[in-house]
Amino acid sequence: QGAMGPNGEVLDTMGSFGGGRAGGAVAEPTGIARAIRGRTNPYNVEPVDSVSASELILKRNIRWAVIRPGNEVPEVTAKFVNNLQQIAEGSRLGIPMVPSDNPRSGIRRSAMGVEMAAEASQRSSPRGPSRWPSQLGLAAIGDVEAVREHARMAAQEMRAMGLRVVLGPQADVATEPRWNRISGTFGEDAEWVAKLTAAYIEGFQG
Numbered sequence: 352q353g354a355m356g357p358n359g360e361v362l363d364t365m366g367s368f369g370g371g372r373a374g375g376a377v378a379e380p381t382g383i384a385r386a387i388r389g390r391t392n393p394y395n396v397e398p399v400d401s402v403s404a405s406e407l408i409l410k411r412n413i414r415w416a417v418i419r420p421g422n423e424v425p426e427v428t429a430k431f432v433n434n435l436q437q438i439a440e441g442s443r444l445g446i447p448m449v450p451s452d453n454p455r456s457g458i459r460r461s462a463m464g465v466e467m468a469a470e471a472s473q474r475s476s477p478r479g480p481s482r483w484p485s486q487l488g489l490a491a492i493g494d495v496e497a498v499r500e501h502a503r504m505a506a507q508e509m510r511a512m513g514l515r516v517v518l519g520p521q522a523d524v525a526t527e528p529r530w531n532r533i534s535g536t537f538g539e540d541a542e543w544v545a546k547l548t549a550a551y552i553e554g555f556q557g
Contacts, residue, residue, distance in 0.1 A: 352419040354404040359423075359430025361438065363403040408438050408448070415449045418514060424478045425512050432513030451516035456483045456505040480508045486521060486547075490537040495550045502554025520551040 353365040407413040418432065432450050439448045483489065483501050492498075509517060524544050525536040537547040 352417075355421070355423070355427070355431045357423075357427070359427045359434060361404050361431065361434045363405070365402075365404070404435065405438050408435065409442055412442075412446075414439065414446055415451065417518070418450045418452050420452065420455060425480065425508070426478075428512040428514075436513070449516060450514050451518055452509070452514050453518045454505060454520075455480045455509060455512075455514075456501065457485050480505070485534045486519075486537050487525075487534045490543065490547055495546055498547050499550040499554040502551045503557070506555045506557065517555055520548050522548045 354362050356362050402411075416435070418428065420428065423431075432448070435448050435450065439446060481504055483505070484491075489498050489501060505517070520537070521532065521535040522544065523532070523536050524541050525533040525539045537544040
């Protein structure tokens with residue numbers, strides 16, 4: 352995140368994700384990058400955002416990467432992934448990247464909990480991926496084949512963007528009502544969760 356240019360080019364910085372340069376200005380470090388700097392960095396760990404994507408691939412041999420979406424259209428994601436792959440092909444052994452992401456077809460809430468981020472993305476980018484309910488919503492439909500069909504479609508869309516791994520499904524059984532990840536499960540019935548998880552995997556793998 353932060354290394355993708357507006358047209359899918361690979362930037363020489365990690366952008367605002369970890370505090371690199373974004374638009375010529377130094378962005379405030381966030382999350383992990385902030386946590387391992389200064390006084391909280393006693394072992395002098397170099398933040399991952401301090402080097403370019405090219406260096407991560409060619410010098411540190413990084414091949415597995417999570418490609419977080421912004422509001423870009425799928426074509427831009429595909430160009431970015433292709434450009435990452437081109438960098439990887441230029442390495443000594445030419446080992447390709449394994450780009451991954453969370454499911455991109457689900458409806459996600461924004462940090463404010465008000466607007467659905469996926470819907471906002473769909474409005475700004477109508478050519479985005481298809482929109483489906485969360486895993487809990489899919490489970491509520493009560494149709495194993497619907498889950499399998501959703502996974503087939505989502506897999507086609509992710510492959511078209513160059514994404515090779517989906518970080519899912521979430522196979523947990525929702526038995527703790529205070530847990531904040533219940534919407535990402537197939538519910539509280541273990542047998543039903545098992546059936547839908549199998550269907551999801553079958554749909555994605557083909």
